[in-house]
Amino acid sequence: MDLNHEVERQMEILSSGAAEIIPDNGLREKIRSSIGNGIPLRVKVGIDPTSPHVHLGHMVVYGKLRQFQDLGHKAVLIIGDYTARIGDPTGRNKERAPLTEEEVRANSLTYRDQIFKIVDESKTEVHFQSRGFDTLTLQEIMTTASAFSTAHMLTHETFRKRLGKGDRLSLHELFYPVLQAWDSLLVRSDVELGGLDQKFNILCGRDLQKSRGMSPQAALFMPLLEGTDGRKMSKSFGNHIPVNADPQEKFGKVMSISDNLIIPWFTLAAQKSGEQISLLNERLRNENPRDIKMELASEIVRIYHGAEEAQRCRLGFVNQFSRGEIPEEIPRFFLGSREMKLTSILKESGLYPSISEARRLIVQGGLKIDGKQIGDPDFTLTPGGDGSVIIKAGKRKYLKVNR
């Protein structure tokens, strides 16, 4: 096997979709020596288990990690159960409310399950931060902290902004990058993957390794996946697609992204590379973007739920939205022999969180029973009649009421 050829082959796969690799040639050199000496690279990814909700944005780096695994490298997952309790300051304008140990533990577990939908568990080493950090002495902590200068820490954009705005910045928050860097030291990582927003933290890892005479890890940054509305995908913007979302919901949400996100999503969320992307770009110019987006949605559902499910969702979507048909599976509500106001039914069935909201929906003309619009907020459903009815609330919520 030609060494150079193999190095370039790996580089091409690994750099596809990447936003930045630091240093330029660092990754290439690491790969070269790995192939040379037959020792797989240790590729670190940190997990921040601050919430049990993993979304497709998070999965971008895990997709990349999987590519490393497929090339024979070793995945090293760090469960940041300590850093989670500090809260990643990046992008935060507030100090994070501290999580309890139990919350962090619970989050870690669900997080891990979701990651292993993409990452190969059998080729992964998992470390809990707490296992290494709980026994540290103050002496060790101070020695490590002394490797960083305060001025440098304060160049972190988020810290700078917070200080500039006069927001609170706690002393321990400065430790977030330090702990993350420390992880790299402890697991002797050759490469660390992360989102572009992790640049500061990951580069700190390089600094710390260097200061201990270790070869600094190469850093590979993935772009941030934009959410369905074009902003950074984040649960707090409500523009995310949870990994745990059911397939139908995933499909629908992918269909709601704007057209200019189709290519970035194919690249980052569906891992298409080079040739495939240029082909898609070509097709986008000539075909209805909706159809290409449908392929994207199918592909994403396939990745997490399999091809069969993807096909089912696609049909379901076409039926419901393109043809305006009622979806196959809709929630049911049993009226029994009761007599109930529509508003109460909407609330009790969980379709709407309060009677007021349900009332608004009706007044605004967003509710239909068996296709007929109901405008009276006091409308009452009585038992008997002609069996079950289908309620359509808003554009896409349905409820079958049995009576």
Place this chain on the structure above:
RNA sequence: GGGGAGGUUCCCGAGCGGUCAAAGGGGGCAGACUGUAAAUCUGUUGUUUCGGCUUCGAAGGUUCGAAUCCUUCUCUCCCCA
């Protein structure tokens, strides 16, 4: 330790004794439109048995009446030490 400024509804942010369930923006929801759950426009946005009921950091107080005034507590920011 001293001095000053603040904590408002999901978020940002106005209000500074009654006309405040509280401006404006964001987000959400709905309607129109559309190839789309995009964009745009319009409406709406505490809760309710529609009588009310509970909100403006917390607890008390003044007042016929408080988000608005007073007291204490608590949290945050700034300046000085």
